Each structure stands twice: as C-alpha cells, then as structure tokens.
Amino acid sequence: MKALEATGLCFRREGGGEVLNDISFDLDRGEALAILGPNGAGKSTLALCLLGLLAPQRGVVRINGAAISQLSRSDLARLIAYVPQSTQSVFAFEAEHLVLMGRSPHIGPFGAPMEEDRRLTQQAMELTGVWRLRHRPFTELSGGERQMVLIARALAQDAPIIVMDEPTASLDLGNQGRVLALVRDLAHMGKSIIMTTHLPDQAFNLKCRVALMKQGRLCAIGPVAQVCTAQAMSDLYGAPLQSLTGGAAQEIIAFAPRLD
Ligand SMILES: Nc1ncnc2c1ncn2[C@@H]1O[C@H](COP(=O)(O)OP(=O)(O)OP(=O)(O)O)[C@@H](O)[C@H]1O
16 A cells, blocks of 8 residues: 555646646655656645645545545644745744644644653754754744754654655755755655655755656656656756766766756
C-alpha cells in the first residue's frame, strides 16, 4: 500500500479557472518527492489539497489507503505534517510554544503536554538548530529563523508524511544544506516527504524523484536525472537556462538563468 496516493485531483477557485487539472501520483514510505514548477503553477494549491486544507472538486487523496476526506482533522494531523511557505503570525508565541503546538494532535484539545511532548519539542528544535531561540517571540525572528522553527514544529508533530512548501526559500546556504540533509535523513528513517522548490539542484542533491508542474498539470514525474534535463527545464520555466555540471562524471547538478 502506498503511503500517499493522489488520483485525478482537480481544483478550481470560485469564479476562477482550473488551478489543478487531473493530478495523479503516489509516494512510498521513505521516499522524498520534489515538486518543481514556475510561479503560479499550482504547487502550493496541490500541497493544501494533499493536507485536506482545500477540498478538490474531483479526485481523491488517500493516506495508507484511506481517503483523507473520511478522516477527522486530528487523525489527519497524526498522519501528515505541513511546513507552510511563510507565516506572518499575529500572535507573539514563544518559539518553543509554537513548536509544542505541533504535538497538539497527540495531546487532544483539553489535555496538557506531557514530559514526552516537551522532550520531542526540544529534540526537534535541537535538530533544526533553533533551541537557543526557544524563548524568543516568533514574530521577532528573522524569516530564516521562522522557517527553521516551522520545520521544527512539523518534526515535533511526528507524522509519517511531511509536506514542505518551499522550506528553504528564506534560508542561507548553510541552513539550506541543513534542511536538505534533514529531508534525506527523515526519508532514510522511513518518512515520506513532499517538498516544493524552485531549485532543481536540491533534487539533484537528494537524488530523489521529481514532479514537474505547469499550469496546474503534472507534466513529468520520475528520477531527477531523467526528468530534469536541460530541455525539460527550459520548457518548464519558458526561459533560457545554462546547465551546471560537477562531480567526477561531470553530470548536471544545477541550472542557472542564461542572459542571452
Ligand atoms: N487565495 C487565492 N485566491 C485566488 N487565487 C489564488 C489564491 N492562491 C493562489 N491563487 C492562484 O492559484 C494559482 C496557483 O497558485 P499557487 O500558489 O498554488 O502556485 P505555486 O506554484 O505555489 O506558485 P509559487 O511558486 O509562486 O509559490 C495562481 O494562479 C494563483 O494566482
């Protein structure tokens, strides 16, 4: 049985056009999938449908064979965690409190956090290097620090599937590497990870499967070296690109814009 299965997802906003058009793919346990596509392609909308935060007009998302539309919010939260693209929290929660909220599905609405919840919160914050920020208000953290705290919250949630929407968007190169290593290690531990990104080199680094999205459609899915060819990337972004190569075999490892 697949960890996650999306079948024929179609989503349209009220009064708008089709944002997702017949999207189908699946994900195994311990697998990372990078979703690439130009701005507005529908990547975040797809993420929200996978999380059950948006309801597609057609199609179904299954986790371990069960349709998510049939699961309660808290059951779903024990199965799938979310790292949003960027969050402007209006509440000045301490960073530690925000990460502890990731434990909510395990605590229940009226319960108090137990020792184990606090231990997992600390562990997640240490793994992401933000334990030292634990007493700082989330609203006063830098964009990158917030991003790491949100990743810690998803880790504390301890769900078998994690959906990350551009998790490295505001991170410096060091923290980008830390997040990528974390994604690799989490996948080795058996977690299934879906990550949207604008940087194909991250998929080359992870040697993971890649899905290409354009105008609400999935146009290709497969191993990064097969899918992310120079031609496919230029077509995807509608722009001239140069391929960057590296390693002993001088394989493609990244793309950069080409100014003709
Ligand atoms: N709240 C909203 N109301 C109306 N339209 C929206 C809303 N959010 C997104 N859209 C539209 O839906 C389409 C898909 O947006 P989405 O955010 O899913 O794309 P994306 O691939 O994640 O883009 P990016 O790479 O820029 O983050 C876009 O045309 C966008 O303008």
